[in-house]
Amino acid sequence: MNIYKIRERFFCLLLLLIFMISVTGVKAQVTRALYFQEKVPSSSVLNPAYHPDCNFYINLPLISTLYIGFESPFSFNQLTSPYDSGDSLFIDREAVMDELKDRNYFSFELYNEVGRAGFRTGRHFFHLSIAKVFSTKFSFDKDIVALFFYGNANERFFGKEANFSQTGLNMTSYHEFALGYSTRIGEKITVGTRLKYLNGAFNVWTEKADVSLYTDANPNYTLTAASDIVLHTSSTISDFDNLIDQIEGYKWFDLSENHGYGFDLGLEFDQGEKYKLMASVTDFGWITWKENVKNFVSANPGEDYEFSGFDLDDFISDGSFSDSLDFTDTLTTHFKLLENHDPYTSHLNPKLYLGGIWRITKSNELGLMLRTDFAEERIQPSLTLNYSHHFGKIITAYGSYSLINRNATDLGLGIIMKFGSFQIYGATDIFMGFVEPAQTRNYNFQLGINFIFGKGKTNDTFEGIEKQESNTSEE
């Protein structure tokens, strides 16, 4: 059995393994299929080992790379159903509940490269990029939706404890200053890294939000609740009264004292004619938040608060039923959040990419990539199968099929066009989001413009460089 056969079987085994993994929601900063488009400079965000197909590139502020992604646990059509009259919709709770898993989330991602440039020198390629990153994710338990839909007297909660420990808001915005470096090792291997300085703009991090509610099935339906909340914020946003105004007035380009660091590592093995294997880990890093920090911690973490009804004296006084019954004092005291201003550290969510490309012909490529997000103590894999076709040297079009967020019908499309030094590309992992938005849970797209100069070096060129370097060392 020759080496190619072994690799071919390994590749098939890898494919099979990846398909067997169930898929849950993930976050992204770049469309997945871009992992197979090394010629686009921004693909080095996914694998820092990539060498763009040029000697020098630059993109310009405002017309640089923009990625926007939104993910939801259900589609609009799953959320709603039409009334029999057909003239309006109602929220279809059964359909929504069918779609929800124990843990769900809405997320919104924005990755805007303010500027990027890179150049090659010999076997080395250097990248420099500045990006604004904004991500927000609201996680919630299925139970909390069920509670709203069905109420606590429903059999799901009646006489049972409902836990909402996976509910929380995480929102962060930071500037990313990255220095990328990759180099060829030998004939077929490329390694690379991106070192990142991160400057935090604002952050909301729900470190812990364990909330429970028990409804006693016996009269008089005593409610027992407990909370253990640790919430961190770092923001110039002072309150929630005029949140929109404050966000709009945010000074997005101001740097702060919230410093952070991160790095990515990448590896590429290019067999040459038929195969290429890639692996990378990205977004190892952290930010220490120091500016305008407010931490909120439960005053009575985990302690039960039991409400079994009002005293009759509260109910009837002076011959009348009371207009209002106030137990908010004890409630707010028990569930009070203590505030402190200690600095805290939040971590980026690392991602592991494993992929390969099968060069079927000179113009046709098939690729497969497994991406695993390590977020909030959970592993969230996703899978992308990609087919690329090169229409000459000007246009590359590609289609992808992804399993993202339990949605098995995510067909993506992308196109890369190069007119001289002008490269423009657009892509989405979920094309159905544009065609049938009501049936789609996830939406994303990416647009970018680069100016590319020079022809990238082929393997033959690198072989010459290696020989030249080995001769120099022998001398």
Next chain:
Amino acid sequence: MKKQTLNFVLSLLLIIFLLPSCIEKELDFDGIKSQNWNSEWALPLVNSSLGITDLLNDSVEQISEDENGLISLVYESQNLVSLDASEIAEIPDQFTEISENFDLPDNIPAGLEGTVPVQFKIDFKMDEEDIRLDSVILKSGTYDFLLRTNLDKDITGIDFEIPNMVHLENGETLSFTLDVDPQGGSEISKDTLFNLDVYKIIFENTFADTNKIYINALVHFVADDNPPNNPYYIILENNFQNMDFLKYFGYAGYRTINFSDTIKLNIFDVNQEGNFEFADGSVNLNLNVSNSFGMPVLLDVSKFTAYHGENDQDSLEIYLFGEGVPAEIELNYPNLQQIGESVLTTVEADNSNMNEALGIAPNKLFIGIDGYLNPDQNPDIYNFILDSSRIRIDMDVELRLFGAVNSFVIADTVDFELESLDEIEQLTLVTLIENGFPINADVQLYFVDSLFQVTHELLTGNERLIVAGQVGGAPDYRVNQSADKLTEIVFAAEDIERISDARKILINATLSTGDGELVKIYSDYELKVKLGARIGLKL
């Protein structure tokens, strides 16, 4: 190739520009009008543990318990009747003008001094003929003394002495001298004023003539060459005003005074039918009279009636000492050694029919008393009155909660108003009542509008919401096992709509003990009320 590429790019741009409007049309968030389902919520409403104090708090002035914890309700009328000294005895203002004529001797040589005594008598007029003042010590009052005379001799003065007015500190009688300066034959007047708060007035009394004081005058004159212009006169105007006594001794006379008062028994205010049947010895009527008047007093309870109902439709006369026995109470009174003290008279009403009276569930007791001072009309009995003297009658009715309750129906009204019931499609109230009291309660609530038209009845018929605890035997009759009762009350959507029109709730409850059995209410009994609601909401 170039043309194909251009077409491809143009098509792509067209798609990109058209996409947003397609997406907006697809995601019709404005088309979501409402939800097509209900959620059901369970909420605790009431969790109360009520003792007898909580249950009767508004209707009883005092709750007491004996050493075994047996509860007694005490309805007190402190100061049922109070009679102060000022209401019995007072000394009215006195104005008397008295005159005496006298002659000056004409045989005294010119230039020599002579004197002539003249005596006056003041008669104090009291409100009643039989009142006799022996002595009084005044704490306020004035005595305005005015002299008028026609004396025409030089260097004439008149010494006055009132032996019946004695200074409290030095014991001396009131004496003073008025100088009279003749004005050529015309009338001369002189006056002086005395504060009476330093004097004790001791009156002259005989069998036929009482309440008198005397003034002794001694007229000084110097004879001259002219003969006396006899007869001369002296007129005294005596004006006693604003006399308040500190102590009063004598005989206050025979007097009658009427008192009346009402004791509210709020516990029966809300009763409409039925009764409490108190066991023998469970109702005590206590009448205590304290008296610091130094005189005989007789109280005659002329009317003592129990009334039931807002319009007194039922009533029953109460007798204190047995049917047909006059309800006369002869009060003890202090003797001279006990002056300033109150002497207590306790009335034993063991033969009263109070038990029977409470059988009509009276919400008030009316008592009317005729009081007689010196009822024997014997002036030989020496009376004294201090300004602080008073007669005070305290009455309390003590109900020991030992007996039976026979279909005792109570009714009450509470204001009621609920808002925003549109979202409620169904409501189920669940009560769990653990009753440690030996009394059943059948309850009905009527929701009525502002015109008291019933919009909804809470239950179908009177339902027993509260079941009596199990009672042990004599002599304790104590509940040895409480009783639980779970009741579900379902309001359909149309019921809720009717309730939303209600403005008041009429509460009707029938209390009873099992088959009229005797029970006792102890202080450790509790009624545990749990009320929860299951609400079907359509948001």
